[in-house]
Structures are given as C-alpha cells and as structure tokens.
Amino acid sequence: MTATISSRLFDWYNDHARDLPWRAPPGGSRPDPYRVWLSEVMLQQTTVAAVAPYFAKFTDVWPTVEALAAAPEEDVMAAWAGLGYYSRARNLVKCARTVAEMGGFPQAEAELKKLPGLGDYTAAAVAAIAFGERAVVVDANVERVVARLFAIEEPLPAARKAIRSRADEITPDNRAGDFAQAMMDLGATICTARDARCLLCPLHTECEARKSGDPLRLPVKAPKKAKPSRTGTAFWIERDGKVWLVTREGKGMLGGMRALPDDGWSARADGSEDAPVPGAWKAAGVVRHSFTHFDLELGIAQHADADPSPAGEGEWWPIDKMDEAGLPTLFAKAARLVLANRD
DNA sequence: TAGTCGTGGTC
DNA sequence: TGACCAAGACT
Numbered sequence: 001m002t003a004t005i006s007s008r009l010f011d012w013y014n015d016h017a018r019d020l021p022w023r024a025p026p027g028g029s030r031p032d033p034y035r036v037w038l039s040e041v042m043l044q045q046t047t048v049a050a051v052a053p054y055f056a057k058f059t060d061v062w063p064t065v066e067a068l069a070a071a072p073e074e075d076v077m078a079a080w081a082g083l084g085y086y087s088r089a090r091n092l093v094k095c096a097r098t099v100a101e102m103g104g105f106p107q108a109e110a111e112l113k114k115l116p117g118l119g120d121y122t123a124a125a126v127a128a129i130a131f132g133e134r135a136v137v138v139d140a141n142v143e144r145v146v147a148r149l150f151a152i153e154e155p156l157p158a159a160r161k162a163i164r165s166r167a168d169e170i171t172p173d174n175r176a177g178d179f180a181q182a183m184m185d186l187g188a189t190i191c192t193a194r195d196a197r198c199l200l201c202p203l204h205t206e207c208e209a210r211k212s213g214d215p216l217r218l219p220v221k222a223p224k225k226a227k228p229s230r231t232g233t234a235f236w237i238e239r240d241g242k243v244w245l246v247t248r249e250g251k252g253m254l255g256g257m258r259a260l261p262d263d264g265w266s267a268r269a270d271g272s273e274d275a276p277v278p279g280a281w282k283a284a285g286v287v288r289h290s291f292t293h294f295d296l297e298l299g300i301a302q303h304a305d306a307d308p309s310p311a312g313e314g315e316w317w318p319i320d321k322m323d324e325a326g327l328p329t330l331f332a333k334a335a336r337l338v339l340a341n342r343d
Numbered sequence: 344t345a346g347t348c349g350t351g352g353t354c
Numbered sequence: 355t356g357a358c359c360a361a362g363a364c365t
C-alpha cells in the first residue's frame with residue numbers, strides 16, 4: 001500500500017513536475033543547497049509566483065551563501081521588501097553568516113534545524129531535497145493531501161501528530177526529496193484547498209476521502225478569530241527633494257525595514273497621532289492595508305514647513321530614488337499616494 | 344498552545 | 355468584495 005502510493009506518485013511526477021527555477025535540471029543531479037535553502041525560506045507562507053522574481057534577484061546579486069553572508073544586512077532587508085514576513089530576511093542573514101563560517105551547510109536534518117529560520121518543515125525539506133536524506137517533509141500541501149488520503153477527521157492543528165505519522169509511513173527510503181516535491185506539486189495543482197480534481201489524481205484509488213464522497217471537507221480546521229481594525233498616522237517630512245525615513249527597530253512588525261515615521265500604531269492599539277516634529281501638518285490621504293491579524297487605516301500627514309528639522313535617527317532619502325529605499329508595501333503605498341497627489 | 348508576523352492572488 | 359489562502363518560524 002505505502003509502496004504503491006510512492007510508486008504512483010513518482011510515475012505522476014515524472015510527467016507533471018512543475019518547472020521551477022530552484023529545481024535541478026532533470027537527470028538526477030542534486031540542486032545547489034544554497035538555492036534550495038533560499039527558495040525554501042522565501043516560499044514559507046508565500047506563493048511560487050510571488051517568490052520567483054525575488055529568487056532571481058537574490059541569486060543574481062548574491063550567487064553563493066558566502067556572497068550573501070558578506071552583504072550588509074540593510075541591503076538584504078531592502079531586497080526582501082514587498083515579500084513580507086521580514087523576520088525571514090533577518091534570519092536569512094544570520095543563517096548565511098553562520099553557514100559561511102561553518103564552511104558550508106550541515107547535511108543532517110537535526111543540524112539544519114538548529115540554524116535560524118529553519119523549523120521542522122524547512123530543515124526536513126533541505127535535508128531531503130539538497131542532501132538526499134530520508135526526512136519527513138510536512139507543509140500545508142502535505143497536510144491536506146495526507147488528511148484526505150487517510151480521511152483524518154481530527155481538526156487542525158491537533159491533527160498534525162497523526163498527519164506526520166501517516167506522512168512518515170508513506171515516505172520512501174530513497175528519493176525522499178522527490179517524494180516531498182511531488183506531494184507538494186500534487187497539493188498545489190490537483191488536491192488543492194478549494195478543489196479536489198480526483199479524476200486527475202494518481203492516488204485517487206487509494207484515497208479514503210474520495211471514497212467518502214466529499215474530500216473537500218478535509219482537513220477540518222478550527223474557526224478563525226475576527227480581525228480587529230486599527231488606525232494610525234504616518235508622517236511625510238520633505239526637504240530639498242528628499243523625504244525623512246527611519247529604520248524600524250527590533251523584531252516586531254516590519255522590524256529592520258525602512259519606513260516613514262509613524263505614531264506607534266500596532267495590532268493591539270491605534271496610533272497616538274503624536275507628530276515626530278513640531279509644526280503644521282496637512283492631511284495627504286489615507287491608505288487601507290490588511291495584515292494577517294488586523295486591518296489598518298493609515299492616515300498620511302504631510303509637514304507644511306519648507307524646512308523641517310526632524311530629530312533622532314533617520315536619513316534623508318532622495319524622492320526620485322524612492323523605489324530603491326526598500327519600503328515594505330504599506331509605506332510604499334503611502335509614498336505612492338503622496339507623490340501621485342501632488343501633480 | 345495560541346498569538347504574532349506580510350503580501351498578493353483568487354473566488 | 356471580502357474572506358481565504360500560500361513550500362512556517364518563533365515565542
């Protein structure tokens with residue numbers, strides 16, 4: 001049964017594997033561990049379509065882990081801007097520097113998992129795909145496919161233990177990396193969250209959820225909490241064709257990223273509306289932005305003075321080079337709005 | 344364990 | 355159009 005599953009899956013994968021830039025060319029050669037690691041981190045909670053241009057840019061500018069390790073952190077953060085979950089970029093730099101110092105990536109799953117930014121999934125994926133270790137790779141695709149294949153009725157996240165155990169059972173001793181990628185391709189193209197194209201599925205004769213007649217109801221998920229709405233203000237302070245930008249501190253929201261100064265809005269509370277510089281302000285528009293766990297209505301206040309003098313840490317950024325500032329999307333929207341409304 | 348942490352695409 | 359979702363990690 002389990003041998004049947006991997007065998008059917010490999011047959012399907014031979015003909016239907018997605019052609020992705022981080023995969024090794026067909027023929028059995030192993031992909032570059034650096035590219036595998038980089039792609040896996042970028043792909044965490046992020047679609048293939050969103051990752052592709054970032055992967056191309058990163059591997060062009062930093063073709064090796066040593067090159068990335070030598071890069072200034074702010075350059076990496078700016079290059080990551082727009083991709084989201086910025087702790088990934090902070091950990092990416094830390095990890096690259098650790099690996100460069102070690103003289104290369106460790107090959108064992110347990111050692112990989114000690115690196116910053118590599119959790120259960122990514123450590124297993126790199127071990128299996130880049131190094132051929134038999135590791136049990138479980139992402140959201142595998143969870144969905146396995147939950148349906150074995151008709152696991154227990155809701156997520158409690159079902160993860162049972163799902164992992166089943167995934168372990170069907171993972172072959174050889175080609176665990178191909179098996180993982182095949183499972184993920186199956187989950188991404190056939191056995192998707194909104195659809196179950198069972199007639200095209202290589203595992204449909206083995207699938208318990210299909211036998212039950214309603215595969216889409218699995219996996220069962222806990223209901224989601226409501227999203228709060230917050231308001232905040234960002235401040236546009238301009239002088240001589242330049243705008244005042246700060247770098248956000250710490251590990252919190254958008255931590256380490258360049259940004260417009262703001263009034264301290266957060267997921268928990270509205271902003272204070274306190275301006276960072278004295279003087280007169282005028283309203284310059286509103287940006288609505290939806291984060292994973294709250295919605296934000298960000299008002300933009302523009303300093304009315306021709307020669308403002310902001311205090312504290314920051315930098316005057318040339319407005320004609322706004323695209324190179326590496327602003328996260330929220331602030332990129334705000335800047336775009338200000339600049340669009342002035343002519 | 345449950346909350347935090349981005350963004351763009353899809354229906 | 356708003357809710358859901360995508361190759362999760364960390365605390």
